Amino acid sequence: MSETLIANVPVAVARSTTTQGVTSCPICHAFYGPAQGQEYLLKAPALAVEAAFMSMCHFCFRCRRPSCPQCWDAVHGLCGACVHEVGLIFRIESAPLPGTLPLPSRQAQTQQSQRKLATPLSLVYIQAGQLEQPPIATPTAVIAQRPASRSTEPVQLVAPERVRMSPFALRVRRIELGLTWFLFVLLLVLVLLILAATFFVSANVWLIKILHVDIRAELTYLWQLFLSILQLIRHG
Numbered sequence: 001m002s003e004t005l006i007a008n009v010p011v012a013v014a015r016s017t018t019t020q021g022v023t024s025c026p027i028c029h030a031f032y033g034p035a036q037g038q039e040y041l042l043k044a045p046a047l048a049v050e051a052a053f054m055s056m057c058h059f060c061f062r063c064r065r066p067s068c069p070q071c072w073d074a075v076h077g078l079c080g081a082c083v084h085e086v087g088l089i090f091r092i093e094s095a096p097l098p099g100t101l102p103l104p105s106r107q108a109q110t111q112q113s114q115r116k117l118a119t120p121l122s123l124v125y126i127q128a129g130q131l132e133q134p135p136i137a138t139p140t141a142v143i144a145q146r147p148a149s150r151s152t153e154p155v156q157l158v159a160p161e162r163v164r165m166s167p168f169a170l171r172v173r174r175i176e177l178g179l180t181w182f183l184f185v186l187l188l189v190l191v192l193l194i195l196a197a198t199f200f201v202s203a204n205v206w207l208i209k210i211l212h213v214d215i216r217a218e219l220t221y222l223w224q225l226f227l228s229i230l231q232l233i234r235h236g
Contacts, residue, residue: 021033021034021041021042021043021044021049022049022126023049023050023053023123025057025066025067025068025070025071025129026065026066027060027063027065027066027067027068027071027079027080027081027129028068028070028071028080028081028129028130029129029130030068030070030071030125030127030128030129030130031125031126031127032053032068032123032124032125032126033123033124033125033126034122034123034124035120035121035122035123035124038052038122038123041122041123049123052122052123053066053068053123054066055122056068056069056121056122056123057069057072058072058074058079060072060078060079060082062078062079062082063079063081063082065079067079067080068125068129069125070125070128070129071129071130073088073090073091074091075091075092075093076088076093080130193207193215194215194219197215197216198215198216198219204216
């Protein structure tokens with residue numbers, strides 16, 4: 001398919017190896033490139049190529065994604081992925097129930113899709129997607145280098161290189177680590193002393209002699225203060 005398109009494209013354009021100007025459909029993964037006379041998209045920013053692609057897409061209200069012309073089902077008003085999910089036949093209308101008529105809104109939507117496909121497009125598909133059906137006529141495309149296809153070979157992971165730190169940064173890092181461990185051990189010792197003074201009278205007496213602090217009395221004072229605050233809240 002690519003050789004046929006390259007044969008119809010001017011030599012100066014066909015030899016272009018730029019990777020810009022190519023986008024893909026998020027639903028069927030069909031690749032699109034600039035059409036004949038739209039070579040400026042090869043050097044245009046990605047936002048301009050995306051805007052050109054969105055202008056030719058339809059919006060699927062079921063999955064809320066843009067659907068390209070190759071995977072849009074104008075018969076059901078859904079993208080090809082949603083059509084398969086709900087169990088319908090792609091681009092083939094189901095038989096209506098006895099005594100019913102087709103909805104006018106669906107007919108108008110189908111006519112609008114046909115008019116949209118008849119207008120000149122800035123992008124044309126250069127690689128068929130998963131839901132591709134052979135079109136009647138396809139404009140000549142400007143061939144650009146497409147992204148490489150997915151390979152089934154295992155990917156070798158490369159371990160990232162370790163960042164080398166300066167001697168001053170290493171010294172600061174060690175000081176921070178030492179202070180962190182010192183504060184952790186100090187906090188652990190304080191917690192153990194408070195628990196020992198709470199459950200053992202001898203430990204509380206020893207702390208009074210060493211630190212001149214009566215931990216039991218302080219805990220009793222804090223408990224009474226807490227109870228008084230609760231009473232004020234209840235009566236207030």
